[in-house]
Amino acid sequence: MSEEQRTGWIVGATFAALLALSAALMAAFNHSVHVADAFTRKDEREMVDRYLEGRVRTVIIGQTGQLVWDETMRHAVARTDTNWMDRELGMFPWTNQGAQETMLVEPDGTLVRGWRQGHYDPAYPYGPLRWQVEAALDLARSNRRISGAMARFERRGGTLWPVDRRGAPLTRWASSLIWRGGRPMLLTVAAIVPDRDYALLKAEPRYLVSLRVMDSQVLRALGADLLLPDFRFVSRAPRDPALNILARKSADGRPVGYFVWTAQLPGPAIWQAAAPLLATWIFLFLAVLAGGVMIVRRMRDTTRHLQASEAQAQYNALHDPMSGLANRLYFAERLRGELDIVIAQRAQGGQGDVFVAYIDLDAFKTVNDTMGHHVGDELVTQVAQRLRDGLLRTDLIARFGGDEFVVMRRTTGGLGAANALGRQVVGLMAEPFIISGHSLGVTCSCGISWGPGQTEDADELLRRADISLYRAKQGGRARYRCYTNGMEATERLARELELELRRAIAADELEAHFQPIVDLSTWQIEGFEALLRWPHPQRGDIGPGVFVPIAEQCGLMVPLGTWMLRRVFTQCRNWPACDLSINLSPIQIMAHGFVETIQSLVEETGISPRRVILEVTEGVMLDRSDNVAQSLRTLQGMGFRIALDDFGIGYSSLSYLRSFQFDRIKIDRSFVQNIEADHDAQSILGAIVALGQTLRMKVVAEGVETELQRRLVHAAGCELVQGHLFWPALPADQACALLTRNAADRMRQVI
Known part of the structure; x- marks a missing residue:
C-alpha cells in the first residue's frame, strides 16, 4: 500500500x-x-x-383561636349555640381569616350549620360537598396531621385521641383541594378541642370545615413567594x-x-x-x-x-413582606421551642422565663383611614425599625398583621422584667413619627405575659398577652399591662357588653339626653347638645366611655350613630325653636352611603336640617382624598350646620379653617378646666375666640363647672357655653319642658 x-x-x-x-x-x-x-x-x-x-399549616395555626378553646367546646360541641357560632365560626373566619365558607359537622360528616361569607345559610348546598368532607374526616382520623407535639394517645369516651405531654388534647386535621362552583378551593377539616378544661372532650368532637378560594390573586401571591411568576392551577x-x-x-x-x-x-x-x-x-x-x-x-x-x-x-x-419581621407562623414555632428549652432548664434547677409583649398602635385606623394607606404602611415600617433599633438583639420581633406586633424575650426577673419590657416598648413610641411632612404622635398599647411562670402553653401565653393588651387599651393610650388572673373576667365582661349592646340597639333600649347651651349675652338657652346614654336594666347606667370603645372595636359605630340620629330627629322635630348639636363619629362619616342615610332620616322624621348642627372632630379633616370635606359640604347644602369639635387638642391646623367654612368651633373642655390657674390657657382661649370671630364662626366653650370659669370664658369673648354650672344632660321630656319655660320667659321679657 x-x-x-x-x-x-x-x-x-x-x-x-x-x-x-x-x-x-x-x-x-x-x-x-x-x-x-x-x-x-x-x-x-x-x-x-x-x-x-x-x-x-399556617391556615390551621391561624384557626387555633377557634379550634383550641373551651368556649367553642361549650357553644359548638356540647350544645348548639347558634348566635355564638354565627359570630365565632361564621363571621370571624370570614372577616379575619379569609374563609369564604365554613361548616360545623359531626364526626360522621353530618352538617350541623353552614355559613357563606360569614353569614348563616339555612339552605347551605352541602350535598355535593359531603363526600369530600367525609373523605377529609377519614384522613384526619388517621392522625397524619396533628397540630402540636404529640406525646401519646389517650382514650376519651371510646376514642383514642392524641395528647401532648401535659395531657392536653391536640387538634387533628386534614386538607384537600376541591373544585366548587367552577373554582379551585382549599378545604380544611380540623377537630375542635378544649384548651384548659380537658374533661370537655368526652367523645369524638365536631369538626370545623373551611373553604378558601384559590383564585388568581392567591395564586399570584403563591407564585411571588416561590419566585414562579406564571404559577397557576388547572384541572x-x-x-x-x-x-x-x-x-x-x-x-x-x-x-x-x-x-x-x-x-x-x-x-x-x-x-x-x-x-x-x-x-x-x-x-x-x-x-x-x-x-x-x-x-x-x-x-x-x-x-x-x-x-x-x-x-x-x-x-x-x-417573614412579613412589608416590615421584614417574623410572621405569626415563625413566631409561634420559636415561642414553643423557647418554652420547651426553658422548661427543660428549670427541671435541672435553672431559672428564667419567656416574656411575650403584644403591641397594638393607638389610633392606627384613624391614621390609615384619614391620611391614606400609604401613610399607614410607612408608619408600620417605621415602627418595625424602631423596635429593631430599640430592643435587644436577642429579642424576637414579629408582625401579626395590620398594626399588631409581638416581642419575645428570654430573661429572668418575673414581674420586674415584664414591667421593664413594657416601659421600654411604650417609651420607643414616645417620639412623633415624621411621614410625608406630617408629625404623627402615634403611641402604642402593650400587654405582657410570661411562661412557664404563668403558663407552659405557648398558645395560652399569646392569648393572655392579648387579653392584657385589651386591658391596656381600655385604660387609655400609651400604656402597658401585665397579665393577672382577674383579666379573664374583664374580657368576658367586654364580650357580654358587646352582645348586650347589640341587643340594646335592636330593642331601642338606649336614650338620648340633652345638655343646654347657654347664650351668655342673654342668659337664654340657645340650643342643646344631644348625648348618648345606656340605662342598662341590670347593670345600671353605663357611660359612653365604656360602651363607645366597645362599639368601635366590634363594628357597631355605624348602627349606633344611625340610632342616635333617628332618635334625636324624632324626639326634637316638634320642640320650640332651638339648635340641636349631634356628635358624629369619624367611622360614621367615612362609612359608605353616610350622606344618603342622613337624607333618608330627614325624610323619615320630618326634621328641619336648619335646626341641626353636626359636630366633627379635627382628626376627620385629615382625609386627603377630599371625601370627608365633600360629604360635609353636601350636608351644608342640605341646610345642616357643621361644628369643629374639641378644637385645639388633635391635629389642629389653620388650613382646615381656611379650606372649610365651619359654622361653629367648640373649645375642648381641657382648656376651660385649667383656665382658673393657668394663664397660658386663658391666652390660648382668647386667641381661639378671636380666631373664630375673625372667620365669622360662633365659639362654644364646654365643661364650664364654676362661676369663675364662666366669668373668665365670658371675658375671653366666648358667646356660648355649656356645663354643669348651668344644667347637666337632661332626659328628652325634661329638656323639652325646660326649653318651653325658657321660651315663655323670653316672651314675657319681650312683652
Whole structure:
C-alpha cells in the first residue's frame, strides 16, 4: 500500500473516530442535559410541595383561636349555640381569616350549620360537598396531621385521641383541594378541642370545615413567594414540555388538578453556551474539555440558584413582606421551642422565663383611614425599625398583621422584667413619627405575659398577652399591662357588653339626653347638645366611655350613630325653636352611603336640617382624598350646620379653617378646666375666640363647672357655653319642658 493510501486510511479512520467520538459525546451531553432538567424539575416540585404544606399549616395555626378553646367546646360541641357560632365560626373566619365558607359537622360528616361569607345559610348546598368532607374526616382520623407535639394517645369516651405531654388534647386535621362552583378551593377539616378544661372532650368532637378560594390573586401571591411568576392551577395537565407539573389529589385519592408553572431548566442555557464548541469538530478535544467545564459550572450555578430560590421561599413563608419581621407562623414555632428549652432548664434547677409583649398602635385606623394607606404602611415600617433599633438583639420581633406586633424575650426577673419590657416598648413610641411632612404622635398599647411562670402553653401565653393588651387599651393610650388572673373576667365582661349592646340597639333600649347651651349675652338657652346614654336594666347606667370603645372595636359605630340620629330627629322635630348639636363619629362619616342615610332620616322624621348642627372632630379633616370635606359640604347644602369639635387638642391646623367654612368651633373642655390657674390657657382661649370671630364662626366653650370659669370664658369673648354650672344632660321630656319655660320667659321679657 502506498504512502498516500496509508495517509488516506489514517485520515479516514481519524475522521471516523472523531465523528464517532463527536456523536458519542453529543449523545452523552444530550443525556446529561436531560438528567439535569429532570433533577431540576424534581427539585422544583419538592420545593413547591413543601411550601404548600407550610401554607396549609399556617391556615390551621391561624384557626387555633377557634379550634383550641373551651368556649367553642361549650357553644359548638356540647350544645348548639347558634348566635355564638354565627359570630365565632361564621363571621370571624370570614372577616379575619379569609374563609369564604365554613361548616360545623359531626364526626360522621353530618352538617350541623353552614355559613357563606360569614353569614348563616339555612339552605347551605352541602350535598355535593359531603363526600369530600367525609373523605377529609377519614384522613384526619388517621392522625397524619396533628397540630402540636404529640406525646401519646389517650382514650376519651371510646376514642383514642392524641395528647401532648401535659395531657392536653391536640387538634387533628386534614386538607384537600376541591373544585366548587367552577373554582379551585382549599378545604380544611380540623377537630375542635378544649384548651384548659380537658374533661370537655368526652367523645369524638365536631369538626370545623373551611373553604378558601384559590383564585388568581392567591395564586399570584403563591407564585411571588416561590419566585414562579406564571404559577397557576388547572384541572387538566397541559402537554407543553416547558412546563413543570405537580399533581394534586383529593382526600380520597381522586385526581383534582395540577399546579403548573414554567420550569426554570438549565438545559437551554447549557446548549446555547456549549453548541458552538461542540460544532467545531476540528477543535473537538478542546471543545469537549471546555464544554465539560461549562457544563459543570452551569450545573453548579443552577444548583446554587435552586438553593437560593428555596431559601428565599422559606424566608418569605416565615417573614412579613412589608416590615421584614417574623410572621405569626415563625413566631409561634420559636415561642414553643423557647418554652420547651426553658422548661427543660428549670427541671435541672435553672431559672428564667419567656416574656411575650403584644403591641397594638393607638389610633392606627384613624391614621390609615384619614391620611391614606400609604401613610399607614410607612408608619408600620417605621415602627418595625424602631423596635429593631430599640430592643435587644436577642429579642424576637414579629408582625401579626395590620398594626399588631409581638416581642419575645428570654430573661429572668418575673414581674420586674415584664414591667421593664413594657416601659421600654411604650417609651420607643414616645417620639412623633415624621411621614410625608406630617408629625404623627402615634403611641402604642402593650400587654405582657410570661411562661412557664404563668403558663407552659405557648398558645395560652399569646392569648393572655392579648387579653392584657385589651386591658391596656381600655385604660387609655400609651400604656402597658401585665397579665393577672382577674383579666379573664374583664374580657368576658367586654364580650357580654358587646352582645348586650347589640341587643340594646335592636330593642331601642338606649336614650338620648340633652345638655343646654347657654347664650351668655342673654342668659337664654340657645340650643342643646344631644348625648348618648345606656340605662342598662341590670347593670345600671353605663357611660359612653365604656360602651363607645366597645362599639368601635366590634363594628357597631355605624348602627349606633344611625340610632342616635333617628332618635334625636324624632324626639326634637316638634320642640320650640332651638339648635340641636349631634356628635358624629369619624367611622360614621367615612362609612359608605353616610350622606344618603342622613337624607333618608330627614325624610323619615320630618326634621328641619336648619335646626341641626353636626359636630366633627379635627382628626376627620385629615382625609386627603377630599371625601370627608365633600360629604360635609353636601350636608351644608342640605341646610345642616357643621361644628369643629374639641378644637385645639388633635391635629389642629389653620388650613382646615381656611379650606372649610365651619359654622361653629367648640373649645375642648381641657382648656376651660385649667383656665382658673393657668394663664397660658386663658391666652390660648382668647386667641381661639378671636380666631373664630375673625372667620365669622360662633365659639362654644364646654365643661364650664364654676362661676369663675364662666366669668373668665365670658371675658375671653366666648358667646356660648355649656356645663354643669348651668344644667347637666337632661332626659328628652325634661329638656323639652325646660326649653318651653325658657321660651315663655323670653316672651314675657319681650312683652
